[in-house]
Amino acid sequence: MTPVAVLGAGAWGTTFAKVLADAGREVRLWSREASVAAAVNEQHRNEQFLPGIDLPAGITGTTDPAAALAGAGIVVVAIPSQVARGALAPLAPLIEPDAVVVSLMKGVELSTDRLMSEVVAESLGVPEDRIVVVSGPNLAKEIAVGQPTATVVASTNEDAARLVATACGNSYFRPYTNDDVVGIELCGAVKNVIALAVGIAQGMGYGWNTAATLINRGLVEMTRLGVALGARAETFAGLAGMGDLVATCASPLSRNHTVGSHLGQGLSLDEAIAATGGTAEGVKSSQSVLELAAKHGVEMPITAGVVAVVTGAMPVQDLGPMLLARPQKAEGV
Numbered sequence: 011m012t013p014v015a016v017l018g019a020g021a022w023g024t025t026f027a028k029v030l031a032d033a034g035r036e037v038r039l040w041s042r043e044a045s046v047a048a049a050v051n052e053q054h055r056n057e058q059f060l061p062g063i064d065l066p067a068g069i070t071g072t073t074d075p076a077a078a079l080a081g082a083g084i085v086v087v088a089i090p091s092q093v094a095r096g097a098l099a100p101l102a103p104l105i106e107p108d109a110v111v112v113s114l115m116k117g118v119e120l121s122t123d124r125l126m127s128e129v130v131a132e133s134l135g136v137p138e139d140r141i142v143v144v145s146g147p148n149l150a151k152e153i154a155v156g157q158p159t160a161t162v163v164a165s166t167n168e169d170a171a172r173l174v175a176t177a178c179g180n181s182y183f184r185p186y187t188n189d190d191v192v193g194i195e196l197c198g199a200v201k202n203v204i205a206l207a208v209g210i211a212q213g214m215g216y217g218w219n220t221a222a223t224l225i226n227r228g229l230v231e232m233t234r235l236g237v238a239l240g241a242r243a244e245t246f247a248g249l250a251g252m253g254d255l256v257a258t259c260a261s262p263l264s265r266n267h268t269v270g271s272h273l274g275q276g277l278s279l280d281e282a283i284a285a286t287g288g289t290a291e292g293v294k295s296s297q298s299v300l301e302l303a304a305k306h307g308v309e310m311p312i313t314a315g316v317v318a319v320v321t322g323a324m325p326v327q328d329l330g331p332m333l334l335a336r337p338q339k340a341e342g343v
């Protein structure tokens with residue numbers, strides 16, 4: 011078995027490295043922070059991004075991308091979506107010619123509206139049949155302590171999906187394969203936007219009826235966009251769609267939910283992001299998701315409302331009244 015390289019040693023990159031190591035793989039974890047790489051090697055810890063978790067000895071930290079990538083048959087990318095292209099492009103010559111590249115990222119690139127599988131393929135020069143995406147109800151802090159969960163491993167190439175599923179499946183992490191890459195990626199990106207909306211509502215003091223309404227109508231609008239982009243409607247009812255909506259919209263561990271909650275309590279966007287810490291992808295991806303929707307003539311009212319709030323075009327108190335004032339209609343996608 012070849013080693014696995016994980017690029018990005020944040021909360022999820024480090025946790026996924028642990029998942030792989032617990033599944034028996036040798037893992038090289040590339041970090042841009044020398045202190046993180048040193049702590050992984052010397053203390054088997056990453057206190058900066060994943061505090062309190064002991065990491066297996068099978069994970070080696072490095073700041074040298076060549077050392078991480080040499081001989082790696084699987085390369086996992088866990089870098090925030092908006093900086094992924096710039097971070098990955100210089101690494102293209104270092105990727106092994108037959109390596110499978112896995113995106114763990116849940117966002118859509120601003121200004122290009124590209125999905126992360128497209129960003130990875132373009133920036134690393136890897137063909138679509140060697141790209142895999144992993145998405146599901148996967149809150150890093152729960153998985154890092156071994157709580158059971160499932161995920162979806164998606165690729166247009168079934169062999170590549172199986173390779174990655176075999177590499178990461180262990181006693182607490184259960185992967186299901188899927189060939190609907192576009193659908194799985196949209197699930198991951200749009201659920202973050204809906205989690206912002208639910209967080210806002212809960213921060214304003216609203217309860218579970220409001221949350222359930224946003225989650226369910228969020229599912230409808232993410233499905234509508236997905237179908238317009240060629241995804242299968244049933245993908246959105248699966249783990250990466252409904253499953254991750256439940257996890258992200260309900261858990262205080264979600265950074266997107268937390269940013270939303272701070273906004274609902276009256277903090278400014280900058281204050282909400284600072285008070286949350288970590289990467290809340292929905293803040294920027296809400297804008298690229300809405301642009302994608304506009305290009306395809308798809309209506310996404312909750313996403314539009316979140317964009318209006320995070321761009322400062324609408325006060326947070328107006329989000330609910332705006333959504334409820336929309337014309338009545340029949341239920342359905």
Ligand SMILES: NC(=O)C1=CN([C@@H]2O[C@H](COP(=O)(O)OP(=O)(O)OC[C@H]3O[C@@H](n4cnc5c(N)ncnc54)[C@H](O)[C@@H]3O)[C@@H](O)[C@H]2O)C=CC1
Binds near residue numbers: 088115116150
């Ligand atoms: N944390 C979680 O529970 C989950 C996160 N994800 C997704 O994984 C991706 C990464 O998220 P986290 O690891 O949680 O973020 P994080 O905020 O914990 O860590 C971000 C990591 O990216 C690195 N980084 C930032 N800018 C960089 C650059 N320009 N070049 C190289 N490295 C850079 C940081 O050094 C850090 O290691 C996001 O797309 C997120 O939506 C997906 C599932 C679960």
Ligand SMILES: O=C(CO)COP(=O)(O)O
Binds near residue numbers: 257267
């Ligand atoms: O994607 C996640 C859970 O599946 C993590 O959500 P946050 O990025 O909102 O923390």
